[in-house]
Amino acid sequence: MNTLNKYTILVIALSGLSACSINNSRYSQKQDSAPEFHYGDLELADATPRYEPYAPANFRPYTVLGQYYTPMLTAKGYEEHGEASWYGQKFHGHLTSNGEVYDMFSMTAAHKTLPLPSFVKVTNLDNQKIAIVRVNDRGPFHPGRVIDLSYAAAKKLDVLSTGVANVKVEVVHIDEDGIMTVGAGAPQQPEIPPSLAQPESNAVMVAQANTKTTMEDRVELESAAPPISNALASVMAGSDKKSQIFVQVAAFSDAEKVSELSEGLARLYQVPTDAPLIDNIYRLRLGPLINEQKAEKLIQDLRSIGFDSAFQILSAD
Template identity: 50%
Template sequence: MIALAFRLLSMAFCVLLLAACQTPAGRYAQHKDSAPTFVYETPDLTDAVPRYEPYRSFNSRAYEVLGKRYYPMQTGKGFVQQGYASWYGQKFHGHLTSNGETYNMFAMTAAHKTLPLPSFVRVTNLDNNKTAIVRVNDRGPFHSDRIIDLSYAAAQKLGYQQHGTARVKLEVIHFDEDNNVTVGTQPTVPYAQYAGLTDSFTTSDDTGGTVSASVPQQANGTQANRTQANRTMPSAPTDMAGTPALASASGSSPATRAEEIFIQVAAVSDLERARSVSTVLSALYQVPAHIPLINNIYKLRLGPLADRFQAKMLLDELKNNGYPNAYTVEASL
């Protein structure tokens, strides 16, 4: 009987050992955190784009870690905080965040103990004045002397990935459902004012020069902005072949037309490629497309656009969907 019991106990131990060997590596399989030990991908140091996102209700419940209980805030509006930031990297890469998303150390994200999830935060390194905008989608850090854990990419942008921690200031960028924006303790303003849409602006053209534009202020009120931004634009002008209109800068127009606002998506030497892309983008965003020939280069442009608010909204869409080098220009047809 004793021998039988011993054999059964040995078999049970072997089964448990085998199961442990087959269990996938957990979040803490790597004993100590680290920077990437090899390059998975190039870190994207582009700021997260703040926008309205409803809070996840399951992240608003109180929770306990290491014997301490935390009570998440119901809103991040008006939140400002100073303290030390740390960063987390390869140890957590690919594992789920508290928000149910997959942590990517190369994205501009962060962890905070009590901010609503998700939240957008402007982080300023108080030692070098570098800033980064991150999307908070995780909980932590659970150290008494640290207020936020940034991704490896965000720490790199702030210039402290080699030091481990940095003195920082946090300012929540809060969007409400009507696109009113509050940055830290600053007054709440409509999105158009937050994005600087009422000032003159300057962008670089392909030759290294500058193109300036000054647009009248949009009508007051967020609802006016929404109506203007969501209106349907006319179909793209086409030539006889049914492709977006092609213009040449070498010809002279009998009458000088006022300059209008466009988004320049690309500058290429292949006309067919430009036409193919412009047809898709024009249909997708419901705006006209033009391909002027300037200095033997075809400039793919979307527009003219109604105002600077619409230009900003379209530019953000393009930058977030595969055209990071798109920019605003002012030109005449």
């Protein structure tokens, strides 16, 4: 079998494995967790507050665990205190309550009753760290918890190690004329403060507007999600100047083949991929990875599906 046919078959197989993992089971892992690769010291940008009309479908009351919830009609002037928690790998790539795709590397959050979407300023009262997040999901459904943060937001607020933190939540409301109100504060003219004027960390991928949701311990959705873009993960990898662990899968001259394999492997292993062009050859690699044990396991898996030349590399670029 020639090399081209070999990797064409592998692409098809990888696509099939990815589809099965999404469609046959709502989640690919039982317990939630942080990602399995090294995140680095990247300072994530806050979500950028802007005017977004509320989605009418998200005003429908709902019931979870016997508790009845009625979403607010407006979030202007809202603030509250309570505990924040976070959610990560288990829900990564699945639909949120308003039909978007959850990306744990975006600055997002879940709230039980705020209109979707909303922007909120979250202050960790234990260390005074602040993050601006976009609320696009429902939860958390645990007593005392007022907001569920994405992995990225939890990292910025230093909540990952503790699991929960005491926080203050203030809605950043911007009307159609650009007038901004933060929590119960006075309205401000249409000028985003420097602390908020940072680029969106990642574009959200929007599913069909009429997606029907099912509420469980979290708001869990049946529909299969498309794969998360590797763009942000590539930025994260490039931002850490320390030596990082990667696994090189193979080298190719065909850019289209690299793109197809990259997407399939990213889905299958839930790790970032990149393919730097060196001497007119694309070197497809996975990572950065959290440790050498993870790299060794990944190499074994890759060799078992035909990538016999997979090997570990260290890189500072």
